[in-house]
Amino acid sequence: MYEIEETGGANIGFGRATWPFAKLLVNKNELQLNASILGNVYFRPSDVISIEPFTLFSGTGIKINHRVGGYSEKVIFLTSGSRDLIKRINDTGFLSNSDTLPAEVEARIIKYQSSGSFPLKWSAVVIFGLIWNLLFLGDLLGYFGNTNNRIPIGIGAQMALAFAFLFALAILLSEPFSRLVLKDGRKAKELKSFLFFLMLISGLMFTIFSLFTR
Structure with a gap:
């Protein structure tokens, strides 16, 4: 089966994921746009009204006009060469x-659409x-002895950053924890790029804040 896969950015509703946090996958049976923490939207061919070029002040892409009630009307994949991408989607x-779609494909699409695009509970x-x-x-408020600093770079800030790092790590490594925080049917791999980014930023800030509090 001919299939295309593209990496780029995405706008879903009011949220935006920059490159490379969005991935578009299309074959003849389904179109999937994985925008990491923004959500993962699935479409069957009958769900899509049209796909058209879209121009935004920050770039170009394609707009997916659809009829799925549980999704935002604004579903955009940002990439260069939008007209060529539409042709390639058509070629699939x-x-x-x-x-009629294969039963397993239909079941997967129904499951994703019924839970909405946002992956976390x-x-x-x-x-x-x-x-x-x-x-x-x-x-x-000075509960951790940080009464002199006007910015929150005390023990509480370090604990918050460590909590964010461990929260992301637990989703990646612990299946029971990921089931606890993700909606039914969602997988940690859908958020992998965002979770790695969160771990990188929180780990870096934790190190910087630690230097400030010495």
Whole structure:
């Protein structure tokens, strides 16, 4: 089966993923746009009304006009050579495919579409946000002995960054933990690029903040 795979950026709703945090995969049966933490959207051929070139102030790409109610109307893949990409998508047979999809493909698309595009459970997002903010707030209020600094670079900030690093690492390495925080059917590999980026940034900031608090 002829299949294309492209790396780029994406806009889904009000969220944006820059290159290389989005990946587009298309074959004759499905179109998948994986935008890491922004979400993973799946389309069958009958879900797509049209695919058109799209120009944004920061770049060009393609806009996927669709009829899936649970997804944002704004689904854009950002890449250069948008017209050539549309031709290549057409060459896969996706846009003209009216055949009945294989049962496993249909089941996967139904499962993804029913849970929406955002991959994390909202309860996990709320708990992460509460812990993160409480640790920084502890520094601001002096609970960790950081009463002289006007910016939160005390023990609380270091704990928040370590928490973010370990949270991302646990999703990658622990299947029970990933099942706890990800929606049903979602996999850690869908967020791999974002999780590695989060670990890099939090680890780097932890090192810098540690130097400030010596």
